[in-house]
Structures are given as C-alpha cells and as structure tokens.
Amino acid sequence: xxxxxxxxxxxxxxxxxxxxxxxxxxxxxxxxxxxxxxxxxxxxxxxxxxxxxxxxxxxxxxxxxxxxxxxxxxxxxxxxxxxxxxxxxxxxxxxxxxxxxxxxxxxxxxxxxxxxxxxxxxxxxxxxxxxxxxxxxxxxxxxxxxxxxxxxxxxxxxxxxxxxxxxxxxxxxxxxxxxxxxxxxxxxxxxxxxxxxxxxxxxxxxxxxxxxxxxxxxxxxxxxxxxxxxxxxxxxxxxxxxxxxxxxxxxxxxxxxxxxxxxxxxxxxxxxxxxx
Amino acid sequence: xxxxxxxxxxxxxxxxxxxxxxxxxxxxxxxxxxxxxxxxxxxxxxxxxxxxxxxxxxxxxxxxxxxxxxxxxxxxxxxxxxxxxxxxxxxxxxxxxxxxxxxxxxxxxxxxxxxxxxxxxxxxxxxxxxxxxxxxxxxxxxxxxxxxxxxxxxxxxxxxxxxxxxxxxxxxxxxxxxxxxxxxxxxxxxxxxxxxxxxxxxxxxxxxxxxxxxxxxxxxxxxxxxxxxxxxxxxxxxxxxxxxxxxxxxxxxxxxx
Numbered sequence: 001x002x003x004x005x006x007x008x009x010x011x012x013x014x015x016x017x018x019x020x021x022x023x024x025x026x027x028x029x030x031x032x033x034x035x036x037x038x039x040x041x042x043x044x045x046x047x048x049x050x051x052x053x054x055x056x057x058x059x060x061x062x063x064x065x066x067x068x069x070x071x072x073x074x075x076x077x078x079x080x081x082x083x084x085x086x087x088x089x090x091x092x093x094x095x096x097x098x099x100x101x102x103x104x105x106x107x108x109x110x111x112x113x114x115x116x117x118x119x120x121x122x123x124x125x126x127x128x129x130x131x132x133x134x135x136x137x138x139x140x141x142x143x144x145x146x147x148x149x150x151x152x153x154x155x156x157x158x159x160x161x162x163x164x165x166x167x168x169x170x171x172x173x174x175x176x177x178x179x180x181x182x183x184x185x186x187x188x189x190x191x192x193x194x195x196x197x198x199x200x201x202x203x204x205x206x207x208x209x210x211x212x213x214x215x216x217x218x219x220x221x222x223x224x225x226x227x228x229x230x231x232x233x234x235x236x237x238x239x240x241x242x243x244x245x246x247x248x249x250x251x252x253x254x255x256x257x258x259x260x261x262x263x264x265x266x267x268x269x270x271x272x273x274x275x276x
Numbered sequence: 277x278x279x280x281x282x283x284x285x286x287x288x289x290x291x292x293x294x295x296x297x298x299x300x301x302x303x304x305x306x307x308x309x310x311x312x313x314x315x316x317x318x319x320x321x322x323x324x325x326x327x328x329x330x331x332x333x334x335x336x337x338x339x340x341x342x343x344x345x346x347x348x349x350x351x352x353x354x355x356x357x358x359x360x361x362x363x364x365x366x367x368x369x370x371x372x373x374x375x376x377x378x379x380x381x382x383x384x385x386x387x388x389x390x391x392x393x394x395x396x397x398x399x400x401x402x403x404x405x406x407x408x409x410x411x412x413x414x415x416x417x418x419x420x421x422x423x424x425x426x427x428x429x430x431x432x433x434x435x436x437x438x439x440x441x442x443x444x445x446x447x448x449x450x451x452x453x454x455x456x457x458x459x460x461x462x463x464x465x466x467x468x469x470x471x472x473x474x475x476x477x478x479x480x481x482x483x484x485x486x487x488x489x490x491x492x493x494x495x496x497x498x499x500x501x502x503x504x505x506x507x508x509x510x511x512x513x514x515x516x517x518x519x520x521x522x523x524x525x526x527x528x529x530x531x532x533x
Contacts, residue, residue, distance in 0.1 A: 063408055087411040088411070090409055090410070093409065095406070097402040099402050101401065101406030114412075115411075115412070118412050119411065
C-alpha cells in the first residue's frame with residue numbers, strides 16, 4: 001500500500017502522479033507511486049540512493065515513459081502527449097541538471113540566450129536585456145563572457161538556473177542542486193531557489209540528498225523508497241513522524257529498519273561451519 | 277551446449293534490435309532535415325568542423341598517393357613503352373576508386389570519430405537531456421546538420437583529394453621521371469570520362485559520407501554515457517565505417533561498372 005500525498009488543502013495541484021509504475025530491464029523502480037505537487041510551493045523529493053529520484057524527474061519531464069500510470073502536469077497527461085505537445089509543455093518547464101548541462105561550446109551569455117534564440121524571434125537588443133537581467137539575478141552578470149569550462153560547479157548551476165528561468169517557466173525541477181557545493185555556494189543556491197520561487201511565482205521540485213538544506217527551504221517533503229512514497233508532509237510533520245524508517249533516514253542512523261548488514265546467513269554458522 | 281546456443285541467439289537478437297534502432301534513429305534525423313531550411317548557420321558550422329578541419333590531412337594524403345601512383349605506374353608502363361598513358365592511369369584509378377575510398381576512410385578516422393566523441397560527451401554531460409528539456413529537439417539541432425554536412429563534405433573532399441593527387445602524379449611523373457607533360461594531360465583528357473569515371477567516384481563519395489555520418493551520430497547518441505562507453509563507441513565508429521566503406525565500395529563498383 002502506498003501513501004497518497006495530496007494537497008487538497010492548498011486547492012491547486014500542478015503535478016499529479018497516479019499509480020506510476022516504471023522499470024528498467026527486470027528491475028522495477030516504481031511500483032505504484034501516488035503524489036501531488038502543489039502549485040507555487042517548493043517540494044523536495046528525498047530517498048536513499050538508487051530509489052529513482054532523478055528518474056522521477058525525467059518521467060515528469062517526459063524524457064522517460066512509464067510502463068503504467070498517469071503523470072499530469074498542469075492538467076496534461078505527459079506520457080500520452082504527442083512529441084510536439086510535449087515540446088510545447090517543456091517550454092513552460094525548466095530543469096536544472098546536477099552537472100548544469102551547459103553547452104560547452106557556448107559562452108555563459110549565449111547559453112542563457114540559447115532558449116530565447118531557439119524559440120522566439122526577439123531582436124538581439126532585447127535578448128541582451130533579458131539575459132543580463134537573469135544573469136544579474138543569479139549574481140553572474142560579470143561572468144557573461146566566460147565559457148562553462150572556466151566556471152566552478154556552483155557557478156555552472158547558477159548559470160543553468162538563469163537559463164532555466166529565461167523563458168519564464170511555470171515550474172523548475174532541480175536534480176541534486178547542492179551536491180558537492182562548498183558552504184557559500186550552498187547558501188547562494190538555497191537563497192536563489194527560495195527567492196526565485198517566491199518572486200516569480202514558480203513551482204519548484206527538488207531532488208536532493210542534503211536533508212537539512214533542502215528541508216530548510218521546502219514547503220513539502222516526499223520520501224520515496226523501494227518504489228513507493230513512504231512518507232510525505234511538511235518538514236515539521238516529518239520530523240515529528242513516529243515511523244522508525246523516517247527517523248533513521250532523517251537522522252542518518254547506520255542501523256535500524258534499514259539494516260547495516262546486507263542479508264546474509266547466520267554469522268556464527270558462516271564462520272564456524274565454513275567448508276574450506 | 278545449450279548455453280552456447282542461448283548466447284549465439286541472444287547476440288543475433290541484440291544485433292538486429294540495434295540495427296532496427298539505428299534505422300528508426302536515421303528516420304527521425306531525415307524527418308528533422310527540413311528544419312535546416314532558414315538555419316544555414318548550423319549547417320555551415322558543421323561543414324567547417326567536419327569538412328574544413330579534415331582538409332589538411334586529405335590534401336597531404338592526396339599528394340603522396342598521387343606521387344606513389346606515378347612511381348608505381350611509371351615502372352609498370354615503361355616496360356611496355358606506354359609511359360605516356362601515366363596521366364590516364366592515375367586519373368582513372370583515383371577517380372574510380374582511391375579518391376572516394378581513401379577520403380572516406382580518412383574522414384571516418386578524423387571527422388567521424390570526432391563526431392561520435394562529441395555527441396557521446398554531450399550525452400554523458402547531460403547536454404542532450406538539457407536540450408530536450410529546453411524543448412529543443414536534438415534530432416533537428418544536433419544530428420540533422422551533422423548528417424547533411426558529411427553528405428556535402430565527403431564528395432567535396434574527394435574532389436580535392438583527386439585534384440591534388442593528379443598534381444602529385446604530375447610532379448613525380450613529369451617533373452622527376454620525364455614523362456611528356458602534353459602526353460600526361462592529353463591522354464587524361466581523352467580517356468577519362470567525366471560522366472563515367474569522375475561521377476561514379478562522386479556517387480560513391482555521397483554514399484560513404486552519408487553512411488559514415490549515420491554510424492558516427494548513432495554511435496554517439498547510443499553510447500553508454502561513461503568515459504569507457506564514449507571511447508568504445510568512438511572505436512566502433514572507425515571500425516564499422518571502414519568496413520562499411522570497403523564493403524559498399526565493392527557493391528557500388530559491381531553495380532556501376
């Protein structure tokens with residue numbers, strides 16, 4: 001049985017996932033995920049490594065197709081959309097990849113201008129203004145002429161954020177935005193995600209391992225494990241959860257409902273009864 | 277024994293599955309080709325990086341191939357006092373066979389491998405996923421310009437390879453070995469047919485350019501997104517392209533002559 005995480009109390013859901021099944025080869029990654037992501041809020045999806053959190057973002061973005069179930073984004077069932085309808089929807093979605101995914105042969109300025117040049121016929125003078133405004137918002141207006149290879153990991157993610165914002169999307173998905181960041185870069189990214197979400201009225205979905213940082217800016221947290229949603233709610237509600245599994249996950253205990261030892265025969269039998 | 281048959285069967289199934297995927301991939305690129313109308317800058321950039329950057333190795337190779345052909349041809353022809361036919365011999369061998377085949381092999385090694393590693397690295401660093409999420413279709417933005425660029429560049433490079441090789445042949449045959457310059461050019465002009473000899477080489481070059489770029493782009497897009505995967509796909513591009521060029525050369529020669 002899976003926990004249905006609904007946001008009826010907020011009245012508006014941007015992403016609605018129902019009975020989502022997805023597998024790769026013989027491995028079943030999702031077994032009936034049910035999730036609602038509220039509009040205008042920051043929702044963080046957490047879970048142990050290998051649970052398919054990034055896969056979930058790719059399913060929401062239509063880069064992967066589920067074997068069963070529905071993923072509705074702003075009322076449109078993503079897996080059933082035609083290629084052109086999916087691309088139209090993606091113009092209203094932004095995604096921030098872990099690596100930044102900047103185009104390495106373009107400068108910072110051209111990377112941020114890229115979606116505008118691809119999808120609009122705006123004059124270069126206007127594009128320049130738009131790009132400089134977005135770069136200023138992420139604090140990198142002065143880095144416009146640098147190339148991705150010259151940027152630090154944190155700077156690359158900020159440029160990627162400026163690029164994701166340039167078409168004024170309705171939502172942004174962040175894939176592990178804090179991984180490998182020093183405390184200052186982490187603070188900058190946290191501030192940016194929170195400020196941008198509030199200022200532009202976005203919906204943000206964050207996939208992250210960084211518990212404390214993510215929970216500090218999230219309105220809702222969903223914990224996914226073993227192909228299902230195991231717990232969901234506000235950060236305060238999760239901290240107060242009586243679930244041993246949730247407490248082990250939040251406190252990072254090495255042993256608990258998720259055992260330290262991988263399933264193995266009895267230790268004593270293994271040592272004393274071993275055949276050489 | 278049953279293990280052997282299982283592995284044998286699985287291997288063939290995987291091969292056919294991959295071939296099917298490669299054909300669907302090609303179909304999607306071809307569907308994306310019309311989007312290049314009005315976006316000539318994408319095509320020009322790719323012609324530059326695949327064609328122009330391959331030019332030096334093509335010209336140098338062409339020069340030496342022409343010089344070697346002149347040496348070998350002269351020593352064979354002079355035994356029958358037919359050294360005046362050297363120009364015709366060099367031009368026919370070059371345009372029919374050596375220029376398209378050697379240009380294609382060099383193109384596969386230089387531009388094909390670069391294309392695979394570039395696309396493979398774009399996949400490994402999530403640039404292709406990033407494009408898709410920005411609603412930019414990689415088939416139209418990345419793959420289609422590269423396929424068309426190869427289709428245009430290989431015949432152009434073949435023509436240049438042939439021209440430089442004929443000059444190399446002239447340098448050795450006429451300037452060094454003393455073949456009569458008038459005989460060298462007039463025999464070539466009289467006996468080499470543009471529509472038959474030169475154009476048959478160009479048709480081969482068109483097919484080779486198309487096949488090399490198809491293999492290179494597919495290998496890049498289908499690679500395992502790790503450093504080992506990119507390296508293995510780059511090697512596959514050179515190996516598969518070379519085998520395809522040599523195999524198709526036989527088929528095309530049998531059909532055209």
